[in-house]
Amino acid sequence: MEIRRDELTKHISGTGDFIKIDQSKCNGCGLCARICIVNLWGIKNNVAFIREDYKEKCLECGSCYQVCEPSAIDFSYPAGGTGVVYEQG
Amino acid sequence: MNTYDIIIVGGGPGGSMAAKTAAELGLKTIFFERGRKPGEKNSSGCGLGPRMWKEFPGMMKDLTPEKCPSMRAGTAARCYFVNKEDKVAGYVMSRPTESVSYEPAKSWITMNCYRSEFDPWIADFATKAGAELKNSTLVVNLLKENGKICGVVDEHGEKYKASIVIGADGAISMVAKQSGLRTKWSQDQITVCPQYDFQAPPEKIDDIMGDETLAVWWGSTFPASYQVFFHDGFHQGLGNWLTKWDKNPLFYLNKVINLKYYQRLLRILEAKPRELQSHLLPWLQYPYNTHTDGVILIGDAGGFPCPLEAEGIYPAMVSGKIAAEVAADAITFDDVSKNGLSKFDEIWQTTSLGDDFEAGEELYNIWRAIPFSPKETMTWFIPMLMEALGGIYDWSQPHPNRIRQIAAKIKSYMPQALPFMMKYVFPLVAKIFEDDLDKMMDPQKLMTALPKVMEMLPKKKKRRRGT
Numbered sequence A: 001m002e003i004r005r006d007e008l009t010k011h012i013s014g015t016g017d018f019i020k021i022d023q024s025k026c027n028g029c030g031l032c033a034r035i036c037i038v039n040l041w042g043i044k045n046n047v048a049f050i051r052e053d054y055k056e057k058c059l060e061c062g063s064c065y066q067v068c069e070p071s072a073i074d075f076s077y078p079a080g081g082t083g084v085v086y087e088q089g
Numbered sequence B: 001m002n003t004y005d006i007i008i009v010g011g012g013p014g015g016s017m018a019a020k021t022a023a024e025l026g027l028k029t030i031f032f033e034r035g036r037k038p039g040e041k042n043s044s045g046c047g048l049g050p051r052m053w054k055e056f057p058g059m060m061k062d063l064t065p066e067k068c069p070s071m072r073a074g075t076a077a078r079c080y081f082v083n084k085e086d087k088v089a090g091y092v093m094s095r096p097t098e099s100v101s102y103e104p105a106k107s108w109i110t111m112n113c114y115r116s117e118f119d120p121w122i123a124d125f126a127t128k129a130g131a132e133l134k135n136s137t138l139v140v141n142l143l144k145e146n147g148k149i150c151g152v153v154d155e156h157g158e159k160y161k162a163s164i165v166i167g168a169d170g171a172i173s174m175v176a177k178q179s180g181l182r183t184k185w186s187q188d189q190i191t192v193c194p195q196y197d198f199q200a201p202p203e204k205i206d207d208i209m210g211d212e213t214l215a216v217w218w219g220s221t222f223p224a225s226y227q228v229f230f231h232d233g234f235h236q237g238l239g240n241w242l243t244k245w246d247k248n249p250l251f252y253l254n255k256v257i258n259l260k261y262y263q264r265l266l267r268i269l270e271a272k273p274r275e276l277q278s279h280l281l282p283w284l285q286y287p288y289n290t291h292t293d294g295v296i297l298i299g300d301a302g303g304f305p306c307p308l309e310a311e312g313i314y315p316a317m318v319s320g321k322i323a324a325e326v327a328a329d330a331i332t333f334d335d336v337s338k339n340g341l342s343k344f345d346e347i348w349q350t351t352s353l354g355d356d357f358e359a360g361e362e363l364y365n366i367w368r369a370i371p372f373s374p375k376e377t378m379t380w381f382i383p384m385l386m387e388a389l390g391g392i393y394d395w396s397q398p399h400p401n402r403i404r405q406i407a408a409k410i411k412s413y414m415p416q417a418l419p420f421m422m423k424y425v426f427p428l429v430a431k432i433f434e435d436d437l438d439k440m441m442d443p444q445k446l447m448t449a450l451p452k453v454m455e456m457l458p459k460k461k462k463r464r465r466g467t
């Protein structure tokens, strides 16, 4: 069975930015990219970047923030009433 | 300025239980939820154990299929054992055993329901008791005056004052961070759990699964994966500590989904993937730094999921109730200092939560070392177990021969199994039965006794009749 990941999440728009990366603190370890199950992180020239459309895709699990040892990732939740919705959580 | 007696950040089971208790004790109570309604941000197994009914009988009898249509309870659980070739090497299905005496634990092992139904259901108790629920509102900071915490600030800059703030804001707790109790979990105190929800016709689930309510897929190439059945669907998820992932967590979850056996199950259940979720779940040896001046952390924010299998809803509710009671007393006696709130720890430690954490370190260690170390442990554990359970199904040999072969094979796993038992099993047994087993625990004695046991396993075939 092929599972189409994109069709399995639902989001309410209007989140505003809620994940920020301080590239000067990033050591390029790549753990954020490894842990994110919807693949929103990439590494370029040894520093992490988050995909531009993350606000429509992020599951707000906070794993990227939690796993980043040098605390290069700043995470707060999206604006109240927006972002991911789990109907069968 | 909005003034309250108590502010609770988070509308999960912990926050709602705290809000309900506080309101019933006459406190002016508000609780905040960032979702449009409680539950829509949460993902869980979500299996509720009979102890919820034991502890909160009045509430739980109100949990009915009318209020919570996803509900499904069952009496049986299944363990699948998957070997390193990703084949289901065997499974064991079990029902409550003869030592189970408590009703309803005899009749069902878990009641499962979706959080999108359960969380609003429990929040209703709080609002009916008089607590104010503010949905769609993200709390972004603690309000401080002269360095003292005295309330919260929401995303719009609105301030809310109260002498006590309860952090019920889950695994990534703003309250824990802003109060200085904890910046972040260390990586071996927290797990991430990706999970699929599959939709399936209720009658298919009933026909095929019968009264099974959950299953655990013990893997040799993936961390243990749980399956929980609801009225018209089921979850398949897995988790591991953040230190343990060498690949993307979804890679491992997809391994389960792609097992031949699993694919067959999906086909006969007519199951279709419906939702993908990911959530953090704190899982530690013992809760720490649970309170400070004017602040108490409960549930996931406080690190309360149980140390054996991270059941977290019951601990969130119990810790929420205790926190509200301690807060009410602290307000009455006008002492919300860290010292005054230390009653919180004193009390939860005397409840069933405290009992669960009594062997917290040992439970955490053994669990972490078995299903969550698939390559290190399950690669020998599963074939060893299956040798014992299924080795006899070989009719190519005379039976005594076969038994000797099985014994020899089991013996060949001992170099891995014995150190494992010494490191994880004996400490747990000794802790649970306290000093009775202290003597047995002496490693020197063990080392002299064990080789003797090993020798008892037959090496050579002894002839019964003359040659």
Ligand SMILES: Cc1cc2nc3c(=O)[nH]c(=O)nc-3n(C[C@H](O)[C@H](O)[C@H](O)COP(=O)(O)OP(=O)(O)OC[C@H]3O[C@@H](n4cnc5c(N)ncnc54)[C@H](O)[C@@H]3O)c2cc1C
Pocket (backbone or CB within 6 Å): A077, B009, B010, B011, B012, B013, B014, B015, B032, B033, B034, B035, B038, B039, B041, B042, B043, B044, B045, B046, B047, B048, B137, B138, B139, B140, B168, B169, B170, B171, B172, B174, B193, B194, B195, B237, B279, B280, B281, B298, B299, B300, B301, B305, B310, B311, B312, B313, B314, B316
């Ligand atoms: C995949 C998975 C499976 C699980 N399976 C089970 C199971 O079968 N049985 C079981 O008992 N437990 C299970 N657990 C554990 C259980 O889900 C948690 O322990 C439980 O939800 C903790 O309750 P809580 O109230 O402390 O926190 P949460 O349920 O996380 O609630 C916190 C609430 O606060 C809100 N919030 C957070 N920050 C803010 C903020 N700043 N402002 C406003 N609102 C905020 C969130 O939206 C959320 O609703 C599982 C967990 C996971 C991840």
Ligand code: SF4
Pocket (backbone or CB within 6 Å): A021, A025, A026, A027, A028, A029, A030, A031, A032, A033, A047, A048, A067, A068, A069, A070, A071, A072, A073
């Ligand atoms: S985890 Fe942190 S340090 Fe590592 S690559 Fe990502 S942002 Fe950089």
Ligand code: SF4
Pocket (backbone or CB within 6 Å): A035, A036, A037, A038, A039, A040, A054, A057, A058, A059, A060, A061, A062, A063, A064, A065, B278
């Ligand atoms: S919060 Fe979770 S889903 Fe969102 S970017 Fe981070 S790891 Fe990915």
